[in-house]
Amino acid sequence: MKLIAPERYPDFQCIAGACRHSCCIGWEIDIDPESLRRFQQMPGEMGERLRQSIDTTGETACFALKGWEERCPFLNDDGLCDMILELGEDSLCQICTDHPRFRYSFAGHTEIGLGLCCEAAGRLLLGDPLPMKLTVIEDDGADEVDDPEENELLELRDSLFALMQDRSLPMMQRMEQLLPAAEIDWTEWADFLLELERLDEKWAELLELLPQACPEAIPDVLETPMEQLMCYLLYRHLPGALEDGDTEGRIRYCALIGQLVARLSVLTGCRTLDDFVELARLYSSEIEYSDENVSAILDQLAQ
Ligand code: SF4
Known part of the structure; x- marks a missing residue:
């Protein structure tokens, strides 16, 4: 059985006493x-x-x-x-x-990744200037199991990675292809997200900013971190469609979260990788580490 991870995965190290938001x-x-x-x-x-x-x-x-x-x-x-x-x-x-690793078991292989609720993982993954690539980090040599449904989903995910990594287009334009910003009513989403289970009131303060008028583009310095965030989201959340069948909803979930973090980065005047990592960390710990919150967003996107 192969164990697959983003290329930067083996470089992860917990920063322990230097961590500002210890798990x-x-x-x-x-x-x-x-x-x-x-x-x-x-x-x-x-x-x-x-x-x-x-x-x-x-x-x-x-x-x-x-x-x-x-x-x-x-x-x-x-x-x-x-x-x-x-x-x-x-x-x-x-x-x-x-912690902060997550895994997904496919019929033929397992995928592992680092969650963005950890600031050290965030800096490693979102700060990588090179396009995210997956690589085999362990292989026990066992025969591969071929599952057509899984293959189809993984091919789709590869095509979405390619779309998100097309650096000939500005990042916001790449994301628009998954979910046009005009389809997102931020006042409604702010109200909805504010009702979900919450750990940190800082997240609520950020959500309250969402309805404000906002220039569309993110600063140049955040183009690559934003690309990495989109690839992380697709890597982590698309496989769940093999269980719930909601491929389209999960793509829209990734796109919505991408647009949400991009919007928050503009509204808060975020200009550095560290500030962007902090926004992604808040999203991750407030939303994706709560199955209930992810399900609630998927249900809302289906309406
Ligand atoms: S959040 Fe990450 S860096 Fe911080 S203590 Fe936990 S594993 Fe270490």
Whole structure:
């Protein structure tokens, strides 16, 4: 079975203590059953600390977050993980090992990527000046399984990558081919998005800007990051059409999010990669890490 990823994937490194929006703050951290068993049997002081830090009252065991910030109980004051420091990376539970990676399993291969809710991933992916390419990062040599439905979707996605990477056209023109901006009523979308589940009030402040009059184009400096964002969205969200059959809706979802981030970047006067990465990070953590929010947008696009 092949494992496929964007070419920059292997360059990812968590920036730990230097991270401004640590995934160890404010996010529920579920513990998988195997790690839970391991944690419950761990001897010594760390074992005792672990057992005192796990909440098993809900459906899924999770770390009991601390304080108003909701920090992971193992995140120390330097922004580092005490579990990694004392027991090594192999001691982590599945979700902490995986984050910010996402996977999609096809019949013949698996795809893996880095989520934009992580600022280090955002800088790596959105800051890449070269067109995104996929590459095989692991191959166990097993026979490939051919699935016509998957092949058709992946060919379509390749053609959309090519469209988004056609640098002979300004980025907004490329995006217009997926969803014309004139079809988007930003007042309605702002109202709709403001009703969805939310983590950070900063996102609400941004959404409230959407109905404002806005010049169409994004600054030149954001052309390539915007292209990378569109390819990321198509890479991550189009495969879901194999489950829900909503290929068109998912293309429109990617285009809507692209237009949304582009509009916010213009309305907020965003001129640097870092500011753009922050807008993409907010979208990612507020929308795409909530299945309910993605489904709600897909349902709304279908109306
Ligand atoms: S968000 Fe990314 S860079 Fe920040 S702590 Fe998590 S994995 Fe590391």
